[in-house]
Ligand SMILES: Nc1ncnc2c1ncn2[C@@H]1O[C@H](COP(=O)(O)OP(=O)(O)OP(=O)(O)O)[C@@H](O)[C@H]1O
């Protein structure tokens with residue numbers, strides 16, 4: 001065979017290295033957790049398309065690349081400056097920045113947080129109060145999910161946020177993960193692979209614990225810096241305490257060579273409200289799994305998403321809403337715009353347990369195809385064991401309405417601009433739902449530019465009238 | 466639209482018509498709909514086109530505006546001496562053609578104002594004019610809305626989405642008022658309007674009238690023509706103009722219906738003959 005299949009052994013050796021470098025610095029429970037998890041990973045291996053949940057997303061290219069963990073935040077790779085990040089650190093929020101999985105103090109800023117809000121790096125949390133263990137690695141399925149296990153074994157740093165009972169956090173907390181794979185900034189005209197570093201992997205990790213009666217907003221974002229190959233394998237766990245309100249955004253804009261796999265798992269207690277909006281714009285292959293367990297009566301959950309993919313991008317969203325208690329409600333609304341030969345997958349799972357009477361669950365997935373070569377696989381998966389519930393779902397795959405296009409053109413608007421306008425309008429429903437205004441405005445701008453770009457580069461393939 | 470005809474790009478002079486349609490033939494799904502239309506419209510004129518349902522009035526309007534899927538099988542159309550049929554729909558609009566749709570299209574998610582400003586600026590850019598900024602644009606829009614008695618609330622709503630029939634028609638005229646075309650084609654803009662709305666729409670149209678603009682009004686009713694007085698009235702039947710006359714013709718049609726024009730058609734240009742031309 002011409003090329004070496006790297007497979008799981010690479011990560012096992014990564015693990016041995018990490019184990020050596022950490023020595024006995026980590027507490028025993030954590031060392032045990034890592035050891036267990038690397039075992040789980042080597043047993044399960046990378047998911048394959050033979051597994052139902054991975055039928056349409058092939059990780060073979062990921063497992064074939066010899067990714068290396070970065071030893072520290074800056075070594076061997078170009079390092080972004082504050083200036084580089086300015087445009088993405090919107091809101092003037094408190095932000096923690098991680099580069100290739102390592103905390104960057106120089107780029108981070110924790111400021112003006114009310115008392116009762118604790119924002120730490122995981123490594124600092126391990127040294128500090130010692131309350132990390134209570135919730136860490138208890139929600140995402142590290143025993144059954146290979147990638148969660150891999151992250152749990154190999155994470156180098158991440159964020160731990162704890163909001164104490166009754167605290168209202170006015171400003172969002174932004175957790176920013178940069179994959180830096182070389183000195184050439186993304187979008188720079190010189191795309192010389194010679195200048196890129198070796199393929200780099202990181203395993204970002206987040207734990208958010210919002211105690212009862214709290215209110216908080218989080219942005220979790222993933223950016224690419226440099227044009228090289230990178231792989232982020234992220235895990236986020238969120239505990240929404242009784243009557244807490246959490247607004248969460250995940251924004252992924254990694255470069256077109258990168259692989260992005262992420263799992264977000266929330267546990268919701270009684271009357272809590274958890275909303276997340278997952279925006280996927282970048283990466284060669286991206287999959288985001290969002291799961292929420294509504295484990296208290298009257299919990300409310302909103303999972304929204306917007307994905308844009310072009311060229312050969314592959315974007316996969318997998319949601320699981322698990323209604324375990326009565327009177328819960330959940331709303332899922334994912335929209336995607338696909339151009340070029342892009343591939344999108346949406347798998348929306350709703351579980352209503354026997355106990356979860358009076359559940360109200362709704363799921364929608366709508367896709368707009370801008371090219372004939374783009375492909376969407378969308379599948380609802382309902383598992384309902386209670387009898388008094390309302391559960392609706394629907395998926396659509398459509399094209400730009402030719403009548404609307406003609407109408408716009410008949411008013412003087414050029415074909416590509418009209419297509420951009422209509423695609424943008426399609427995304428509007430999700431954007432309008434974003435409560436955090438600076439994020440919305442920023443996304444509106446970049447979405448419009450991105451669509452205009454895609455459409456002008458692909459517009460020529462279609463028959464001009 | 467398949468179109469191989471090329472013509473010297475001419476410029477209009479005072480004697481040449483603004484719009485010249487010569488023996489225009491078009492079909493949809495291989496069914497001939499327009500079967501040899503001849504029409505000349507000079508700047509400053511108002512032409513009314515009447516005719517029974519399904520006679521091809523809207524088809525004619527859309528062929529002029531550039532809708533896809535109409536196959537022009539013969540004839541030509543010159544707009545200010547230029548080959549209109551060779552142009553993309555957006556370029557026709559930029560050259561100064563505006564079609565008020567019989568059935569305006571709803572476009573959820575695109576605000577009326579954003580849409581209209583994009584349209585106006587695209588047209589201005591094409592003509593080498595500076596684009597209007599938001600402030601100037603809103604001022605312009607404010608004036609036109611007032612003139613047409615439009616509810617300011619419609620400004621920020623998505624284009625035509627959830628508009629009543631009357632609101633949609635008014636929105637077409639409002640767009641026309643902002644874009645100030647050289648040739649406005651109104652396709653049954655009067656249908657479904659009550660008399661007050663009709664007056665407002667007519668006023669909007671009349672405010673656009675000038676010696677260098679022209680209007681083609683497609684209508685079934687004389688009442689619009691009380692307010693927008695035509696120079697010429699044409700009867701379109703079975704894909705051809707079978708009768709043309711002055712404004713009296715509209716009254717006559719209102720009185721007698723279209724039935725009597727059948728005779729005119731038979732003695733005028735027989736359909737059989739039109740069919741022969743195509744082969
Ligand atoms: N897209 C289409 N596909 C098939 N047939 C069409 C299409 N558009 C128009 N036609 C046919 O062409 C003929 C002319 O239609 P058109 O809409 O131009 O008539 P009209 O004179 O505007 O009628 P009305 O007064 O009802 O508005 C009709 O027989 C109609 O069914």
Ligand SMILES: [Mg+2]
Pocket residue numbers: 522523524567652653
């Ligand atoms: Mg019609």
